[in-house]
Structure formats: C-alpha cells, structure tokens
Amino acid sequence: MRTLCASTLLGEFFVIGFAGLVAMKDPDLSGSTVWLVSGIAMVLCLLLCGVVTRPGGVALGWALQIALIASGVFVPTMYFMGAVFAALWWASVHFGRKVDEAKARFAAQAGSSSSTADAA
Numbered sequence: 001m002r003t004l005c006a007s008t009l010l011g012e013f014f015v016i017g018f019a020g021l022v023a024m025k026d027p028d029l030s031g032s033t034v035w036l037v038s039g040i041a042m043v044l045c046l047l048l049c050g051v052v053t054r055p056g057g058v059a060l061g062w063a064l065q066i067a068l069i070a071s072g073v074f075v076p077t078m079y080f081m082g083a084v085f086a087a088l089w090w091a092s093v094h095f096g097r098k099v100d101e102a103k104a105r106f107a108a109q110a111g112s113s114s115s116t117a118d119a120a
Contacts, residue, residue: 001096006049
C-alpha cells in the first residue's frame with residue numbers, strides 16, 4: 001500500500017506546486033499567502049509518504065484530498081484535479097491493501113511449506 005499511496009502523494013506534490021503558480025496570477029491573492037498554503041500542502045504530501053502505513057495516515061491522506069478539491073475555489077481546475085487525485089487515492093488504498101493481503105498470504109504459504117519441507 002505504501003508504494004501506491006506514496007506515488008499518488010508525489011503526483012499531488014507537483015500538481016499543488018503548479019496550482020500555486022496558477023494562483024499567483026490571481027490579483028486578489030498575495031504571493032506570500034499562495035506559497036505559504038501551497039508550501040504547507042506540498043510538505044504534507046512528502047510527510048504523508050512516510051506515515052501512510054501508520055495509524056491515521058490514510059485518514060490524513062483523505063483530509064489532504066478534501067483540501068485539494070476545496071482549493072478549486074481559488075483555482076477552478078483544481079476541482080477536477082482534486083477529484084482525479086481523490087479517485088487515485090481511493091484506488092491506491094484499496095488495491096494497496098489487497099496487494100498487502102496477497103503478500104501476507106504468500107509469505108504464510110511459503111513459511112508453512114518450508115516448515116513442512118524441514119520436517120521431512
């Protein structure tokens with residue numbers, strides 16, 4: 001799960017950076033505010049890569065997805081991009097868990113077959 005989720009978060013890192021560049025063109029937003037918010041979100045993406053498998057990591061990822069969709073208020077394209085990344089996040093969590101379960105089953109089978117071979 002970690003690899004899939006981290007890949008999604010790294011993609012978001014870049015999308016947030018590009019959204020910050022687009023938001024800079026809005027005369028109603030100050031550059032420092034745009035980069036403060038974008039910078040915090042980008043750092044959160046990187047930090048979440050490391051904690052996604054810990055308790056609460058996936059929930060924090062969902063919070064980031066909601067914030068990304070909500071950023072469409074300032075950069076309308078982010079409604080679409082946020083929805084795309086929320087779908088990618090769901091897929092990463094869902095299929096990542098299935099891969100982890102399959103790995104655990106395979107490891108259990110390999111462990112039981114080596115125990116049987118050792119006993120013979």
